[in-house]
Amino acid sequence: TTGYDFRAIEQRWPAFWAEQRVFEPLDDGSRERRYVLDMFPYPSGDLHMGHAEAFAMGDVVARYWRQRGYDVLHPIGWDSFGLPAENAAIKRDAHPAEWTYANIETQKASFQRYAISADWSREIHTSDPEYYRWTQWLFLQFFDRGLAYRKNSPVNWCPQDQTVLANEQVVDGACERCGTPVTKKALNQWYFKITDYADRLLEDMAQLEGHWPERVLAMQRNWIGRSEGAHVHFAVEGAGADGGDRDVTVFTTRPDTLHGATFFVVAADADLAEELVAPEHAAELAAYREQVKALSDIERQATDRVKTGVFLGRHAVNPLTGEKLPVWAADYVLADYGTGAIMAVPAHDQRDLDFARTFGLPVRAVLDTGEEDPAVTGVATTGEGTLINSGALDGLGKAEAIETAIGLVEAAGTGRRQVNYRLRDWLLSRQRFWGAPIPIVHCPDCGEVPVPEDQLPVRLPEDLRGEQLAPKGRSPLAAAESWVGVACPACGGPARRDTDTMDTFVDSSWYYLRFASPNDETAAFDPEQTRRWLPVDQYVGGVEHAILHLLYSRFFTKVLHDMGLVDFTEPFKALLNQGQVLNGGRAMSKSLGNGVDLGEQLDAYGVDAVRLTMVFASPPEDDVDWADVSPSGAQKFLARAWRLAQDVASAPGTDPAGGDGTVRRAAHRAVDDAAQLLDAGKFNVVVAKTMELVNVLRKAVDSGCGPADPAVREGTEAVAVLLSLVAPYTAEDMWHALGHEGSVVVAGWPQVDPALLVEDTVTAVVQVRGKVRDRLEVPAGIGEDELRELALASEAVRRQLDGAEIRKVIVRAPKLVNIVV
Numbered sequence: 001t002t003g004y005d006f007r008a009i010e011q012r013w014p015a016f017w018a019e020q021r022v023f024e025p026l027d028d029g030s031r032e033r034r035y036v037l038d039m040f041p042y043p044s045g046d047l048h049m050g051h052a053e054a055f056a057m058g059d060v061v062a063r064y065w066r067q068r069g070y071d072v073l074h075p076i077g078w079d080s081f082g083l084p085a086e087n088a089a090i091k092r093d094a095h096p097a098e099w100t101y102a103n104i105e106t107q108k109a110s111f112q113r114y115a116i117s118a119d120w121s122r123e124i125h126t127s128d129p130e131y132y133r134w135t136q137w138l139f140l141q142f143f144d145r146g147l148a149y150r151k152n153s154p155v156n157w158c159p160q161d162q163t164v165l166a167n168e169q170v171v172d173g174a175c176e177r178c179g180t181p182v183t184k185k186a187l188n189q190w191y192f193k194i195t196d197y198a199d200r201l202l203e204d205m206a207q208l209e210g211h212w213p214e215r216v217l218a219m220q221r222n223w224i225g226r227s228e229g230a231h232v233h234f235a236v237e238g239a240g241a242d243g244g245d246r247d248v249t250v251f252t253t254r255p256d257t258l259h260g261a262t263f264f265v266v267a268a269d270a271d272l273a274e275e276l277v278a279p280e281h282a283a284e285l286a287a288y289r290e291q292v293k294a295l296s297d298i299e300r301q302a303t304d305r306v307k308t309g310v311f312l313g314r315h316a317v318n319p320l321t322g323e324k325l326p327v328w329a330a331d332y333v334l335a336d337y338g339t340g341a342i343m344a345v346p347a348h349d350q351r352d353l354d355f356a357r358t359f360g361l362p363v364r365a366v367l368d369t370g371e372e373d374p375a376v377t378g379v380a381t382t383g384e385g386t387l388i389n390s391g392a393l394d395g396l397g398k399a400e401a402i403e404t405a406i407g408l409v410e411a412a413g414t415g416r417r418q419v420n421y422r423l424r425d426w427l428l429s430r431q432r433f434w435g436a437p438i439p440i441v442h443c444p445d446c447g448e449v450p451v452p453e454d455q456l457p458v459r460l461p462e463d464l465r466g467e468q469l470a471p472k473g474r475s476p477l478a479a480a481e482s483w484v485g486v487a488c489p490a491c492g493g494p495a496r497r498d499t500d501t502m503d504t505f506v507d508s509s510w511y512y513l514r515f516a517s518p519n520d521e522t523a524a525f526d527p528e529q530t531r532r533w534l535p536v537d538q539y540v541g542g543v544e545h546a547i548l549h550l551l552y553s554r555f556f557t558k559v560l561h562d563m564g565l566v567d568f569t570e571p572f573k574a575l576l577n578q579g580q581v582l583n584g585g586r587a588m589s590k591s592l593g594n595g596v597d598l599g600e601q602l603d604a605y606g607v608d609a610v611r612l613t614m615v616f617a618s619p620p621e622d623d624v625d626w627a628d629v630s631p632s633g634a635q636k637f638l639a640r641a642w643r644l645a646q647d648v649a650s651a652p653g654t655d656p657a658g659g660d661g662t663v664r665r666a667a668h669r670a671v672d673d674a675a676q677l678l679d680a681g682k683f684n685v686v687v688a689k690t691m692e693l694v695n696v697l698r699k700a701v702d703s704g705c706g707p708a709d710p711a712v713r714e715g716t717e718a719v720a721v722l723l724s725l726v727a728p729y730t731a732e733d734m735w736h737a738l739g740h741e742g743s744v745v746v747a748g749w750p751q752v753d754p755a756l757l758v759e760d761t762v763t764a765v766v767q768v769r770g771k772v773r774d775r776l777e778v779p780a781g782i783g784e785d786e787l788r789e790l791a792l793a794s795e796a797v798r799r800q801l802d803g804a805e806i807r808k809v810i811v812r813a814p815k816l817v818n819i820v821v
């Protein structure tokens with residue numbers, strides 16, 4: 001045989017796999033079904049190292065489950081709407097579709113070379129009208145249920161991209177995409193009412209415990225941000241319409257501290273501040289509001305900032321004590337959380353204490369925690385303790401006092417128990433071109449009118465390109481006059497299409513459903529197929545999607561469940577977050593100049609060596625540092641495994657008798673270990689076990705029972721199956737060399753004989769000065785060194801030796817150790 005030539009091997013098998021359709025599910029009900037999904041790629045350019053890692057991991061799972069006899073759905077598609085395509089089109093005077101679909105061709109070819117075991121017959125593109133028709137249909141279902149609505153409110157605005165951003169897309173006060181500081185702008189925007197589902201998004205996480213990474217669950221929990229507490233109404237004197245009082249409600253998680261409230265604060269940028277301010281303080285407030293506008297929410301809440309604010313010239317009456325508290329406007333209170341107003345308890349809330357110390361407001365402790373007086377130390381006390389200075393609440397513990405206080409305000413009609421969420425409704429409209437148009441028509445007489453279902457999709461105009469798509473503060477679609485003008489579907493009068501497009505997270509919130517029936521022209525997804533394949537058994541993707549995409553997908557699934565369209569409430573049963581590929585301990589980046597080109601790696605070492613390196617480097621969820629790994633080592637190992645198959649294949653006939661017991665035991669043990677390791681997600685250790693098995697077999701061929709031994713052949717076939725999970729080309733080549741005609745992809749997991757897993761033991765005798773001093777139960781296959789160590793470590797032997805100098809240790813494994821002193 002000639003040597004291992006990965007280039008030739010890579011040429012040999014793709015056509016065979018395509019012809020055998022081994023990556024497509026049978027879908028005939030003969031086998032139990034499993035659905036493995038990698039987060040679908042955005043076609044930004046060619047495949048890179050990050051894709052190579054993520055998809056290698058997902059493919060291990062898909063290929064393993066196929067070997068275990070499941071009917072596996074492992075589809076792939078493209079998240080192909082989005083800003084980069086639009087920006088590229090503006091730069092190149094092109095239509096975004098040109099850039100997008102050209103990239104997809106390139107990237108698809110690379111995925112195929114990388115031998116991802118994906119069912120390409122189900123490929124979808126979210127930018128195809130056949131797909132976004134159903135995205136629009138889903139929007140209308142939400143609209144019908146009151147779950148999609150429009151409102152005017154201050155939104156995050158990226159001055160660079162000239163579009164609004166969801167809260168989730170603002171990172172440290174800057175646009176997630178371009179890093180430009182985000183400002184606020186008042187706009188009429190579309191929202192999905194995800195807040196209606198806050199509780200269920202939280203509760204249903206119980207289904208995911210143990211199957212999703214704990215840190216992702218923690219991030220989701222934190223994002224939803226459930227707080228239990230109370231709404232309490234304060235009367236602000238003189239702020240009412242005719243100079244009377246005006247009720248203002250606060251949200252508090254600490255109603256037990258009502259007696260410790262010493263002032264009252266409203267969000268400076270809320271309308272409420274303008275409504276409450278006394279005329280002689282209005283100018284000061286207006287100036288302060290200008291100053292606040294420039295700040296992001298994060299800056300506003302930073303604990304180390306000097307507190308700012310203005311007195312509004314009013315007082316609020318504490319409903320429990322009758323005490324009058326000065327009303328301030330400040331930026332550390334946010335307009336869109338709770339009610340936008342708080343009762344300030346400086347003794348027990350650090351932000352309030354900082355504010356009180358800045359403006360000389362009183363501090364009154366109402367909970368004795370045993371700590372020092374916050375008025376003196378400047379440190380708010382937040383622990384457990386006993387209520388003081390609190391009338392009827394005195395002497396109670398914190399939890400009890402919270403309950404009692406809620407009871408008191410409820411009885412007086414001045415408040416009630418309230419659960420509050422940090423989660424905001426999902427702002428989904430974008431003033432950009434390359435997305436699914438919002439299927440609504442605005443009619444001067446009828447208002448917001450849904451586009452009738454049989455008129456979907458509302459297609460993007462095809463004649464806009466280049467500069468016409470450039471951001472101008474309104475959607476580029478607004479410039480397409482012939483597209484915008486339309487007859488109202490309700491009254492037939494002249495009306496205008498909505499010119500915004502949907503956030504691309506809408507597209508990706510339901511794509512996993514489409515894969516079950518990707519070509520259905522009558523529905524977003526076929527309920528029957530969906531019932532068969534979903535939910536997804538294993539979802540694989542980066543932790544960067546821990547909040548947004550996963551939360552939105554979970555929300556969509558719940559709405560669809562409530563519509564009776566799916567019978568499950570969580571879309572992804574298990575989640576794997578693969579690590580990143582680093583270089584020199586740092587993320588690859590242009591500015592660091594430490595990028596590694598995937599194509600060059602594949603050219604130099606071959607697809608299998610790169611894939612094996614990715615999987616072998618570390619557990620799937622850990623980062624891989626490309627500076628620390630050895631794709632050439634991986635290549636050498638693959639060559640060794642491949643040569644083993646050649647040697648076994650060319651051995652003259654097989655020895656019909658039994659087969660070598662030690663080799664058989666090693667092979668069965670390796671296969672059994674591998675299954676357990678795969679089930680536990682320790683893919684890297686599976687590679688290590690495969691390497692060990694190859695060593696055992698090589699030794700058997702060269703200096704043991706020889707290549708014709710049936711145990712050696714059986715072991716080599718097992719190696720091919722194990723390698724088929726990570727090194728598909730090499731494995732297929734080995735399998736065929738060994739005389740098989742079908743594909744190794746569906747070879748089936750090797751049968752393990754449990755009898756071979758039980759290790760035989762024998763009794764070893766240990767002698768000191770010629771006399772038997774101990775007996776040890778040891779594995780029959782124990783090595784000399786190991787047996788010597790065991791003998792010398794024996795308690796009985798040590799007692800006999802009592803420090804005497806050992807002259808010689810004679811070992812006859814596995815039965816005898818003789819110690820001469």
Ligand code: ANZ
Pocket residue numbers: 226227251252253254257267332333334335336337338339340341342343344345347348349420
């Ligand atoms: C009185 C109090 C006393 C509070 C005390 C805390 C400690 P979470 O847990 O995040 O829900 N708050 C309410 N609305 C706010 C807003 N719009 N901007 C800034 N802060 C706001 O926090 C709830 C607590 O944060 C509320 O309970 C309120 O302060 C404050 F010893 O009320 B607390």
Ligand code: ZN
Pocket residue numbers: 443444445446447488489490491492493495
């Ligand atoms: Zn109308």
